[in-house]
Amino acid sequence: MFRVFKDRRRRFLLQLLRYSRYVFNDHFVLVLLVLLGFLLVQYRNLLENFPQQPVFLFAALGAALFALLNSGSIATYLEPADRQFWLPKESELKMWILQAQKRSFLFGTLLQTLFLLLVTPVFLRQGFFLWHVALLAVLLAVLKWFLIGRKAHLFWNSxxxxxxxxxxxxxxxxxxxxxxxxxxxTRVKGLSGSVKRRRYLDGLLKFLKKEPAFLWENLYWRAFLRSSDYASLSLRLLLLSILGLIFVDHPLVAASLALLFNYLLLFQLLALYYHFDYHYFTGLFPIDRQLKGQNLKRFLSCIAYLLLVIEMPFTLSWQGAGLLAVVTVVTVEIYLPYKIRQMID
Structure with a gap:
């Protein structure tokens, strides 16, 4: 039984490794290196010009530690058929879940400890000693074990x-x-989502033209507003863009971060082209097949320019605003048509 679960873990990790090649491509790695260099310079400046009242600094550290403390999950690799197939082996399965619980604890504790090592100079500048940091690491490890145990407790009945x-x-x-x-x-196999009608957004659909030339655009907007994946993702990335524009001091770096999040959102929304492929009746629509790509371009253009309008008030310099506007126009008028042509071909 353990060999089966280990094989599942190996296959899932290999799947994630294959997808990681599309994430950490040359362009994204370059952006990450620039961002890392910027953060290191800001961190050095913080240590050299340490604030006399670092209330907000330690509040941010506390929030980061709290997020790390509550992050992580127990990887059991259970599948729906296991409730019948492994039912006679339930006692042995408890040992596997306990091992998964320990792995989750060790990995989470390692991340917490690495973060504490990274911010140790901040504690030292405030007057703390190394043994204070070590004691905090032990306390966080104990709390981590308790929280992981609470998550594992959900697996068992009374x-x-x-x-x-x-x-x-x-x-x-x-x-x-x-x-x-x-x-x-990139496109990922095995993803599932849910659809929910949000009646309070139905008023927005009234502005869409009910004509054959706008058929696919109507469908794209309905999927965008009612799919839990697209709606929640858009709000999260928009929030990250606004936070970057507000809290990053350098205007060009802040605008670059906002553009990165906007790019990720538009790239994700490109998948709407395939969203209705499982509806076989869409193949019976008496319309030009090229209309599907044209409507997607118009839909994504509306999203991109809407993001630009929302983010512009938070861009506090003309350099950042100019970069945001120029790159958005280039993305809409050059990059999106190119990607859509690739998808159609």
């Missing part, structure tokens, strides 16, 4: 038996959350 539905649903959500990250950069 009688001490494995809650198969809860455990399988937890593992499905865990894998989906990882795949959704890679879906920002």
């Amino acid at each position: 009688a001490g038996r494995l809650n198969w539905d809860a455990a399988i649903d937890y593992e499905k959500k865990r894998q989906q959350s990882l795949l959704k990250f890679f879906a920002l950069f």
Whole structure:
């Protein structure tokens, strides 16, 4: 049984490794290196010009530690068929879940400790000693074990038996959350989503033209507003763009961060081209096949320029505003038509 679960883990990690090649391409690595260099310079300036009242600094550190403390999940690699196939082996399965719990604890504790080592100079500049940082690391490790134990407790019912539905649903959500990250950069197999009608947004659909030439654009807008994946992703990336424009001092770096998040959003929304492929009746529409790509271009252009209008008030310099506007126009008028032609071909 353990060999089966280890093989599942190996296959899933290999799948993530294959997708990582599309994430860490040359352009993205270059952006990350520039961003890392900028952060290191800012960190050095912070240590050299340490604030006398670092309340907000330690509040940010506390928020980061709290996020790390609550992050992480237990990787069990359970599948729906296991509730029948491995039911006689439930007692042995408890050992596998305990091992997964320990792996999650060790990995999470390692991340917390590395972060503490990174910010140790901040604590030292404030007058703390190394043993204070070491004590904090031990305390966080204890809390991590407690929180991981609470997550594992969800797998069992009041009688001490494995809650198969809860455990399988937890593992499905865990894998989906990882795949959704890679879906920002490339098409990912195995993703599932949900659709919900948001009645408070129905008024926006009234502005769409109900004509054959705008058929696909109507469908794209409905999928965008009602799909949980596209709507939540758009709000998160827009929020990150605005936060970057507000809190990053250098205007060009702030605008570059906003453009990066906008690019990720537009790249993800390109997948709307295939969103209705499983609706076979769409192939019966008496319209030109080229209209599908043209409507997608018009839809993405509206999204891109809407992002530009929202982000412009938070751009506090003409350099950043100019960079944001120019790159957005180039993306809409050159990059998007090129990508859509590739998808059609």
